[in-house]
Amino acid sequence: MSDRSMRALRKHALAAATVTALSCVAVSAYAADRINLSALANASQQDEFIVKYRDGSAARSNEATLQSSLSAASTGFSGKGRALGLKHVRRTSIGADLVRAARKLDRAEAESLMRQIAADPNVEFVEPNARMTAFFTPDDTRFAEQWGYTASGINATQAWDVSTGTGVVVAVIDTGITSHSDLNANIIGGYDFISDATAARDGNGRDSNPADQGDWFVGSDCGVTYNSNSSWHGTHVAGTIAAVTNNAKGVSGTAYNAKVVPVRVLGRCGGTLADIADAITWASGGTVSGIPANPNPAEVINMSLGGSGLCGSTYQTAIDGAVSRGVTVVVAAGNNNGNASNARPANCTGVITVGAVDSNGARSVWSSTQKSNYGAVVDVAAPGSNILSTLNAGTTTPGAESYASYGGTSMATPHVAGVVALLQAKATTPKTPAEIETILKNTARAFPATPDQPIGVGIVNAKAALDSLSGTPNPGTQTYTNGTDYNIPDNNTTGVSSTITVSGRTGNAPSNASVSVNIIHPYKGDLKVDLIAPDGSVYNIHNRTGSSADNVTGTFTINLSSEALNGAWKLRAVDAAAVDVGRIDTWSITF
Template identity: 50%
Template sequence: MRTLSSSSGSSSPRRKLISVAALSAALLTAASAQVAVARDAPSGRAAAVPAAGTGAAPATPVERLIVGYESGAAEARSDRAAAADAAAKGEKAGEDVGFQRRLGTGAALVDLGERLTGADVADVVAQYRADPQVAYVVPDRLNKPLATPNDTEYTKQWDLFETTAGMRVPAAWDLATGSGVTVAVIDTGYVAHSDLAANVVGGYDFISDTAVSADGNGRDSNPADPGDWYAAGECGQATGSNSSWHGTHVAGTIAAATGNGKGVAGIAYHAKVSPVRVLGKCGGYDSDIIDAITWASGGTVSGVPANTSVAKVINMSLGGSGACSTATQSAINGAVNRGTTVVVAAGNENRNAANSSPANCANVITVAATNRAGGRASYSNYGTAVDISAPGGETRTSAANGILSTLNSGTRTASTENYASYQGTSMAAPHIAGLAALMKSADPALTPDRIESAIKSNARALPGTCSGGCGAGLADAAKTVQAVKGGTSTGSTFTSTTAVPVPDNGSAVESPITVSGRGGNAPSALRVGVDITHTYRGDLVVDLVAPDGSVYRLKAAGSSDSADDVSATYTVNASAETADGTWKLRVQDTAAQDTGRINGWQLTF
């Protein structure tokens, strides 16, 4: 069910020169959430333009300005002079403008008084721009934490963030990180790994047959993975196999420590993982798996101590042939009735998942695997039993196209910890288990059926192809977590999938969506999903234009943002706007050297 292969490196970001004239033209819009202005500096050099893409809240009114004066100006040295200048410029603009304080850089912080419209702010900014003693004037923007991990291998985790076929996880981290949720990984157990250890809680070894356990004993409270290797001729196989450390790989995808400056990032990196061992040499028995499901979800198993780390999500990246047995179905039903979501792998036989158990059981979320292009992986099972698809990787052409996670270098017994890329529906399932943990963290009241419904209803169409049936599509973590954050699982969504080219350093382009049948005003938390392909995304200014022409800034340009593509969901307070009508996504490239395209976008009311 899995293939081991090495991982590969990634290229470093490049630097670009930003066209100040082009940037300035796009920075100020009448109803914009942000204002930033630059003029030519002495000697024809471009004045420094502070990075605009720092996460300012969409549609946040500008209340203060930061004004930098030329070094020779009296206002650069004297607070009294800066205060007098602010008052004078406010009087000319017809607004109440006042000096507030001096910043550490020497710039002046200017208060705009009562909340002003975009046009009012523009009048004040114009007064400062006309002053040759002013080097720059920019908004004092409201920032928020940005969840971009510093984990050293994160750039190789395409499955989390790539525009084409990633699961759009980073934007979900602004809303939830898995805190308060335990995920049981019913698998081969756990081999110690420093990038996962902080999130591991008590588990159990449910393997009762010592021939399978390979650890010299039966059931006990130690879920350590001793290795599941076998020799040629064993396990019904002509050739042997090294230890897989499969459960540790799965667990790392779900909850590897994140932001710790090493290794990989976990999807629900503040969740806890409970390793529950059921697979050993040659596999594992239904009877042990049934007890593991029961215990992990808080049920009682004779002879086994009560579980003190009850899981609200179970991941089972395992399976076999045949129908779902009544015994297994009974255990799953019991877990779901206790409030635990059960996620299972569809299987890796390139056949209908109806012939694989527990993929064909009821009350589970069955997960097919997609490759880096967003199509069904060649090995993945398919069919009506599949509920959703998630990245599982495909390493035939490159290990870089697999799923990178925590592992061990030992071929038989444990050796040194490492990281490696695997492929399989075993890798796809923990993506959904991690997403379920994020959802449960965002709204603890969510039931298993609501979690499944929300994952499916907020999925996006597979970017690639799928023959045979891949469920509701490719899971979208950001959209799904946003949908449940307020306690509701779905909203009315209007989508445009028409591609619109974005010219290099040119005029703004627009993509329309016509909304009808809503009535009344748009919500205070209108969700705007954006999918744009563009190298060096710092070039881009992205706005939402309401039917009456009001403009809401979604993303400003930023000279320091060298990453590629914009794949994000923004939240806009559009309660002042009529919902019905034609909304537009406006995109402008403000610097030379790159072109791109709007792949699509959507509004969720």
């Protein structure tokens, strides 16, 4: 054995002995106070750590010594599974080093490894390279009053970091729409399906203008004993779905980047079944005789309306047609403190029927007789008490724009319709109405206490519903890593490729896929680095720029939305110039 080999062997043996000795005191004060174990509390798996070596230590000034220290920690590591393969990734701006394991570690393994690393007295601290996420809080001036978006409601504030409803159309079949500066930008198209010109108050029956003319009435007009001002109900519902958000004004919408198609069916004294059935067909992209085709077919229909009686063939046929076109129909359970099996369209099949809860998670109560309907046909619950949204100040005809709080299952329903929009915007391929219903039910939050009457399986949870789309806690953000070294041949136009094989996924990669690369090379100006998709498409990452002592290291965002997730992804490095050699040290792709 050579002298060099003997020295290496003695060095390895000494390192191993040192680690063994230190592992006996791994929980001693001098190590424990340098480990940030609390950072592991919310992490299910971890493969990257930040290690800071003390100034003046050999590991701080020499990469070979640093790697040797990491190898020593790996040797003494008491984890399970295949080799740890702890490698240095890069030095951070604070002088600490980012290191990465070749595989994911669970919490116990991560803690064990951190203790091994901290056992080296030259280590100043070690902590996980924890992932941070945006905490989006809109700057809308009255957002704080919208309790329905918090964890006490549908948990939209966390969901908005995943989806905002972009590209999805929601049809609101209601009283029509009024002009509102906090809503107008998200309103498109629409139609007035009220066939009775007197009820419509526009003098011409059905037309292409869905403007709400007011649904006020005096009791004698509608066979009741009371009078009523205009409700501007459709404007309130639309605001809950898609009010313009983060505009330093007013309120926020559940799916604030979705678009709303207002479909007017309710005027003076309400609306007729025939008009509503035609509206359902048209909104979902079906054909209605004499009416131009809807240029913006909806993926979601919101129906915060209803009446008593059995569903009936008219309603059911229209709803079946919408569902057959892939449209999810979300309807209100009703507010009469009765069994929703006696309310339609709540009792129709193929719809998602929504009950209402207050901020305590209890069944909503608005008066001695006005409470959320209940029963076996109610699928889920959502916030329906003191719901602030866009409105109009006119008592009969439209006046100035305003905001107001309403209560009712009518207010709960658009929360759910908005969540459906969030889901469809996030899904790789559109979900069927049945799949949407299953997702909402399976991910609903349990009621804080059992309701006094059944109002569904739980309270809709937007974030949990979105998480379920990929089956992982962080949908669409799984990281795949290859930590094997690949030497890059010098002056060779073919280069070398490192492969990561992805399987078990569905759909395409996202438009913001993340590729992290660490290539060690004394002159990166010689290198061309490409990501090669499974179908052979090439995405250039680095193309012979830069100077000496400057490795190709960093994270690159690439639009891979045209590429299938599954297959062999390759990182290719080519050094077509002479003299210098290097290696692909490690790389990963996240999507």
